Amino acid sequence: MLEAQQYSQKFHIEELEQWLEHELHGYGDFAHFPDYRIVECKQLGIFVKPGQQLQHFEEIHDDCLNERDRCVLRYLHIHQSLHECLSNDEEIQQAWPMRILASYANDIIPGYNCVRAWQSYHAPLNERFIQGVLGHLLHLLELNQQPETKDLLGKIGQLCQAEYHLHKAWRRLYSDSPLEA
Known part of the structure; x- marks a missing residue:
C-alpha cells in the first residue's frame, strides 16, 4: 500500500492518492466509500x-x-x-x-x-477487503496508466506471493485485467 501511495504521489493520480489515504488512515463521515x-x-x-x-x-x-x-x-x-x-x-x-x-x-x-x-x-472482513482493495487498486491503475504501471503491478504481484490468499486473489483479478496483456 505504501509503495502504491508513493507511486500515486509521484505521478499525481489524485483519485488513487485519496483512496490510499483513506485506506491507510480511515474514512471520514462524508468520504466516498468503495x-x-x-x-x-x-x-x-x-x-x-x-x-x-x-x-x-x-x-x-x-x-x-x-x-x-x-x-x-x-x-x-x-x-x-x-x-x-x-x-x-x-x-x-x-x-x-x-x-x-x-x-x-x-x-x-x-x-x-x-x-x-x-x-x-x-x-470476518478479511476476504471481502482483500478482494475489494486489490480490485479497486487494479481498477484505478487501469484508469490512470503510466509508463511505470507495469513495474508497480509486478511489485504488487511479488508482495502478494508471500500470502496464499493474496496471491490467489491477485492472480484472478490481474488475469481478468486488460493490463495483463
Missing part, C-alpha cells in the same frame, strides 16, 4: 422499562422503522483503516444518529424506552 466497505448490518438496541433498572438487549427489526430510516440504517459504512479492519475480528458497531434514536425511543417495543441503538456487523 462498495467493499458498505455492508448489510443488523440493528440492535438496549431497552429499559420506565421505573425499572433492568435492561433488555434486543434486535430491532426493519419493520419497526419507516422506509427512509430503514434505508439509512440497513447498511454500515466501515470507517476504520484497512489495517484495523484486517486485524479486528470483533463486532463492528456504529451508534444510530441521535435524531433517529429520539424519534423511535418509545415506539420500538411498547412499554419500553430504547436508551441505545446501533448498527452491528459481525463477520
Whole structure:
C-alpha cells in the first residue's frame, strides 16, 4: 500500500492518492466509500422499562422503522483503516444518529424506552477487503496508466506471493485485467 501511495504521489493520480489515504488512515463521515466497505448490518438496541433498572438487549427489526430510516440504517459504512479492519475480528458497531434514536425511543417495543441503538456487523472482513482493495487498486491503475504501471503491478504481484490468499486473489483479478496483456 505504501509503495502504491508513493507511486500515486509521484505521478499525481489524485483519485488513487485519496483512496490510499483513506485506506491507510480511515474514512471520514462524508468520504466516498468503495462498495467493499458498505455492508448489510443488523440493528440492535438496549431497552429499559420506565421505573425499572433492568435492561433488555434486543434486535430491532426493519419493520419497526419507516422506509427512509430503514434505508439509512440497513447498511454500515466501515470507517476504520484497512489495517484495523484486517486485524479486528470483533463486532463492528456504529451508534444510530441521535435524531433517529429520539424519534423511535418509545415506539420500538411498547412499554419500553430504547436508551441505545446501533448498527452491528459481525463477520470476518478479511476476504471481502482483500478482494475489494486489490480490485479497486487494479481498477484505478487501469484508469490512470503510466509508463511505470507495469513495474508497480509486478511489485504488487511479488508482495502478494508471500500470502496464499493474496496471491490467489491477485492472480484472478490481474488475469481478468486488460493490463495483463
